[in-house]
Amino acid sequence: MRKAIVMMHNQIAGHLVENEEGYTFSYAPEYLQTEKPEPVSVTLPLTDKAYTSKVMLPFFDGLIPEGWLLEIAEKNWKLKERDRMGLLLACCHDCIGAVSIRVENKSE
Secondary structure, X not given: OEEEEEEEOOEEEEEEEXXXXXXXXXXXXXXXXXXXXXXXXXXXXXXXXXXXXXXXXXXXXXXXXXXXXXXXXXXXXXXXXOOHHHHHHHHOOOOOOOEEEEEOOOOO
């Protein structure tokens, strides 16, 4: 199982988890209780329910680089194009826009 922290404007907005069944994204309760929380995407409206999918959720998949930049990432981090979570964790720490992805500490 791999976990990512989803940041919105440098604030923890939620968590993305990959396990043998697929992917789950859920907003952090603390984020939902802030004064004016924003959804990370129009396709992921604010809710206290989890979003689940057998494949990477399209919004997060769209953050992963394509073309020659993807080839560089695959070579540098020895990742395969099909390892969407690995690519997201390796490449999306400093995305363009308000959302960024951080590796969740494994010491939980």
